[in-house]
Amino acid sequence: MMFEMKTAGLTDTGRTRTNNEDTFLIDDSLLIVADGMGGAAAGEVASSLAVNVIKRYMKDISYTSDKRITQHFEMAILKADSEIKKLTKEKPELSGMGTTIMSALHINERLLLGYVGDSRAYLITPVSNVRASKKGNEPKIDMNAETAVLKKIDDDYKPSEKKSIRRMTSDHSVVMDLVNSGVINEDEIRTHPLRNRITRCVGNLVGPGPDFIWHNITDGDTVILCSDGLWEMIYDDLILAIISSSTEPKEICKRLIDAANNAGGVDNITVIAAQFKKKN
Numbered sequence: 001m002m003f004e005m006k007t008a009g010l011t012d013t014g015r016t017r018t019n020n021e022d023t024f025l026i027d028d029s030l031l032i033v034a035d036g037m038g039g040a041a042a043g044e045v046a047s048s049l050a051v052n053v054i055k056r057y058m059k060d061i062s063y064t065s066d067k068r069i070t071q072h073f074e075m076a077i078l079k080a081d082s083e084i085k086k087l088t089k090e091k092p093e094l095s096g097m098g099t100t101i102m103s104a105l106h107i108n109e110r111l112l113l114g115y116v117g118d119s120r121a122y123l124i125t126p127v128s129n130v131r132a133s134k135k136g137n138e139p140k141i142d143m144n145a146e147t148a149v150l151k152k153i154d155d156d157y158k159p160s161e162k163k164s165i166r167r168m169t170s171d172h173s174v175v176m177d178l179v180n181s182g183v184i185n186e187d188e189i190r191t192h193p194l195r196n197r198i199t200r201c202v203g204n205l206v207g208p209g210p211d212f213i214w215h216n217i218t219d220g221d222t223v224i225l226c227s228d229g230l231w232e233m234i235y236d237d238l239i240l241a242i243i244s245s246s247t248e249p250k251e252i253c254k255r256l257i258d259a260a261n262n263a264g265g266v267d268n269i270t271v272i273a274a275q276f277k278k279k280n
Helices: 042-058 066-090 174-180 186-191 236-244 249-262
Strands: 003-012 022-027 030-037 101-107 110-116 120-126 163-167 211-216 222-226 269-278
Touching (some): 003 022, 022 042, 022 269, 030 269, 066 101, 174 186, 222 236, 236 249
Antiparallel strands (some): 101 110, 110 211
16 A cells, blocks of 8 residues: 655744754655754754765665664664764864754655664544543543634634544653653643753764654544654644644644744754545
């Protein structure tokens, strides 16, 4: 079964930062969100360099096997890591720069996700696509979620099909390690004093590298790639409500960024939305 992927991306400086260190790429079947760090202009350099290296390395890649394409994708991200390290040696003023990577490659009826850091991927899918074993665990759509950017939703409004949302990735961060070890719950991530401490970044990889996930696409899926400037500002139920009441990827990106800014916009915000429809 083949699926058409319809995409859009948008980035915004936010309401408190003076420059945007995020970079995103939509290049045919390859999608990337990168959240740079390092102070001054270093974060912008790191995210832009990483995206360009991965794009170049993945150019004209063709599928041979799951193992080989995953290895090639991993080498692309590791190449970006080595190029950032090389540049910091040549230009000491850029020392300490790095970037997260949240990337996706569309291959026929599947999506291969590769990531480093705390940028995320979310899956929004019709509840009918969720396995029966998981029924009852899906977040409910909060159609009354109040934000200046949500369209007016009438009392008699019903979405064409109820949808669920889940985080597809696991942040490489101190706070996610605390969640996984049971020290804190996931709701505490956004307010924890160590919330900005990541455990892996491209440009400073030592030991574990990128993680990869294969996702089997189903008709009606929407996948969101985003920097932490989005998910730290708005919760899953609002993300779900916005996507459920939007029709086009461009509209989704704009309304999500508006919602994050409305909630404070304390960081750069970047979103890629990809909608999947079964080809006739």
